[in-house]
Amino acid sequence: MRKWIDLFLFYATVIIVVSGVVLYIMPHGRVAYFTGWRFLGIDKDGWTNLHVIFGILMVIVAVWHIIVNFKPLKHYLTKKESIYAALITIIISAGTVAGVQPFKSVSDLEEYIKNSWEVSKTEIPIAHGELLTLKKFCLELDIPLNEAIKKLKEKGIQFKQDETLKEIAAKNNTTPDKIYEIIKKNSSQNSTLILKSGVGRMKLEEFCKKNNYDLDRVSKILKAKGINFSKNQTLKDIATANNLTPADIVNILQKAR
Template identity: 60%
Template sequence: MKRKWIDLFLFYSTVMIIFSGIVLYIMPHGRVAYFTGWTFLGLGKDAWDNLHVIFGILMVIVAIWHIVVNWKVLKKYLIAKESLFSLAIVVFIIFGTVNNLQPFKAVSDFEEYVKSLWPQNKYQIPIAHGELLTLNDFCKKLGINETEALKTLKKNGISAELDETLKEIAQKNNKTPVEIYQMIKNLKKEPTIKPKFMPGSGMGRMSLEEFCKKYHIDINKAIYNLKERGIKADKKMTLREIAFKNNLTPIDIAEIASQ
């Protein structure tokens, strides 16, 4: 009876882990998903994250239960030569993934490619997690007159207050944060703020050439800036590869290259 329950829980948990894992693998980057109000099957990024975590925890509990029930058999497996071989494969996968080696790098690169295909990526996200800022703070950071922004939104039939976040305004008006931003972005005064490079943006997987093209940075100047700091870089290398070789983070490389 115990094994029957274990098998059923493992089966359904595995199905949910696989499905939610695929969704998280292909979904847009977090900053894009949040700001554009991305959903899949009616669920947003947080919902899919929560499903993946909860079923992951359930799977761990059931797996421990499975180990306890089948410990006598498993103990024999652990001392067999197949156990060492399996362990070696696991260690190799960990090492290859951490050090960004092939074929594991290809999996990460393909994820970045798939994420870039979403139409939401056509929108310029001005501030990471800007949807959590109040309209007042959001406008100040972008150099937009908050009074004019409020007037513009109301002219477009949007109910809003300066102390409400973009997310709250969007939800109240059945819009997305990016749609609210599109209504007021032309009120932005020049010069615009210098882009801030945020962790978790997928930037590390970009080649130096791709990074410079996206942020309108001269590639030769970027390489020169890096060289001045003793950092050797090729335009085809990813920011993560350059950072790893120089004991830095991709964000550090982005900041130096864009100086």
Template identity: 60%
Template sequence: MKRKWIDLLLFYATVMIIISGIVLYIMPHGRVAYFTGWKFLGVDKDGWDNIHVIFGFLMVIVAVWHIVINWKVMKKYLLQKESVFALLITAVVTVGTVANIQPFKSVSDLEEMIKDSWDVNNKAIPISHGELMSLKEFCERLNINLDVAVKKLKSKNFTFSVNDTLKTIAKNNNTTPADIYEIIKNAKTVTAMPGSGYGKMTLEEVCKKEGINVNECLNKLQNKGIKAGPKETLREIAFPNGVTPVDIIDMIKK
């Protein structure tokens, strides 16, 4: 009877681990998932993370239970030559994964490629983890006129406080932080910021305008941990790295 319970629990826990593992493998990066309100089968990123962790714990408990009940048989298996090969395979997979060598690297690269592909199909992410900022802070960081933003949201019958985070506002109004940004993004302040209008220019064009060698610009950005290409616009460079085009201008001028 005990073995039947163990086998069934282990089977269903394994199924849930496989399903949640696949979802976590293909889901977009956190900044995209959170800001766009990404869901799969009605469950968001945090939900799938929790499912994977909880069933992982359940699987561990049931596996330990399974080993205890079947210890005599397991003990025999551990003393056989197959155990050495199984241990060797486990060690190779572990070391190969940590060292990020082929063929394990290909699995990681494929995951990254799938996650990055979501960026193309979703709305722009103006700043990393912007959904955790209050509406007031979010507007300040992106040079959006708060009063105009408030009017735009209220015209859409949103209920909120300027001190609420975008995530809270989105949840209370059955929408996503990305949709909120789409509503308020054009509510720019009248006062021009240094470097305004540069967002649509490529890094190469900006460097030429500022009289700076493009390779020098790339090195400066790389030293700041910013990935960039000379043909990318400042907007395309800035937003995925959690900064603004103005920040990019400041970095390459210093």
């Protein structure tokens, strides 16, 4: 019995560790889905499902392990080491939730790695736009539907207006971002719509640089509004500290144009 438990725990642990590392380093969901990102031939959903299924399996086997080894475990729980282990667990949990160092550095490293992927530089006009139908997608981005249809036909893309970009991409053995590249406007694309995706994770200085905002002017506007901030803070952190949303901050910053 214990041999089976040990073997199941070992293999489940291997899968959970590998899938956990992949989920830790993979691009953000909006990027992974829109660009059709894959690792070892498996997409984001595949890795997530692996992690969840084997996580559940590990819980089942762990409960089984506790039942089989309950007597020695009961003995361990009465020792002082049990108190120390519980305290360490509580400290790590509280530190992680509170976002304090050194636990925050783990999240910061994750963010850095996710943003370092080449696909993370891909223009994502709308978060999870791949789930919108072609008609709805064009409507959201103010792209004339007839022009989009014409461009797709010129490229030999097979599609229906009521199909999502994800479905169109799969049918044509490509990715949603490639479909967007075909149908998007060139120079007239509304830049404010681009800000819908992932803007909250951008630092204020990075946001200004990327969108050609004058940082000094932005700083004056934010101070005039009584908003506390640092150029190294993300828009999400600035918004949270001032009881606002990232969208509120963006709307204020647009005045700095």
